[in-house]
Amino acid sequence: MEVNQRVARISAHLHPSNPQMGLEHPILRQADCRAKGGASGFKVAILGAAGGIGQPLALLMKMNPLVSVLHLYDVVNTPGVTADISHMDTGAVVRGFLGQQQLESALTGMDLIIIPAGVPRKPGMTRDDLFNINAGIVKTLCEGIAKCCPNAIVNLISNPVNSTVPIAAEVFKKAGTYDPKKLLGVTTLDVVRANTFVAEVLGLDPRDVSVPVVGGHAGVTILPLLSQVKPPCSFTPEETEYLTKRIQDGGTEVVQAKAGAGSATLSMAYAAVKFADACLRALRGDAGIVECAFVASEVTELPFFASRVRLGRQGAEEVYQLGPLNEYERLGLEKAKKELEASIQKGISFIKK
């Protein structure tokens, strides 16, 4: 076949959102290459991929050997981010999608959807102050998921997580696609921080420390269970107070340090990849994978709660009880539940109203 004919044929097969489209490469076009791509592994989409979390998250997911196809969706800047990341010499094939009209193409066929879309906090704001903007964004994205990939596992990062997870659940219920096991609010950053701060106090390597963090993802709803730290250890009342507060205020610490330039992005991308990788290993069939996440729950009287969950092919296949709490943690739990109840209700009402 003449090169010109071949290029014409291949151009017709290029995805309309391919960021390479319009770039005139000499003689050989991208789709003209012999690589098949996506032969084995999972298909992952990041929604909000051009943002502060989205970009490093995309970078790290492109490095994950379990990912065969990586879709990057945002309402701005995905062509540049996609072109950039697609040059990394790792296995995943990267495709970019820009704007609402390409949302369905971005979602179709995906196994795992990670959502860091939405506005971040500025100093003086609570996560709940983001509700008015982010609730609508999460609703639209979840409507797309219900339509195009209703069986995908969803990792929801957008704040306020305590309300956006109930919003997503209501959207899926309305569409008749809700599977509570597959909707997971990402609270891994709380665990990552807790491991780091506890390791600092104990003089250990953070990689050797595991702290369960339960409840939710905002202020007092973030409840580290310091009585259940592994390796087993004990804390003075002062250490307990310091650690609990620092873990609960970890997000605000970063928001203040960034002084108006957003909230945690790099540590969040790290945490999101840690969690997404656990979900992918579970999808592959690995046994014994346990992570904390904000999920539909019967652990308390609230319909959603963060606790340790066992991940499997279906998502959060088992939600673990909290285990024995000390007096400090019991008091913390009561405070957490009060605030959580209102945030969950706010999310549900946003869709039901």
Ligand SMILES: NC(=O)C1=CN([C@@H]2O[C@H](COP(=O)(O)OP(=O)(O)OC[C@H]3O[C@@H](n4cnc5c(N)ncnc54)[C@H](O)[C@@H]3O)[C@@H](O)[C@H]2O)C=CC1
């Ligand atoms: N769960 C957690 O532990 C954490 C959650 N977050 C939350 O993650 C969210 C994102 O934070 P950043 O990346 O720092 O914000 P950012 O503003 O840097 O990026 C957000 C991205 O979302 C995109 N976006 C806006 N509307 C969209 C839509 N309708 N569809 C797709 N994309 C859309 C924006 O264009 C932007 O690229 C915030 O809500 C933040 O509060 C942040 C840190 C930790």
Ligand SMILES: O=C([O-])CC(=O)C(=O)O
């Ligand atoms: O604090 C924020 O707004 C972002 C966030 O959720 C975190 O860093 O934990």
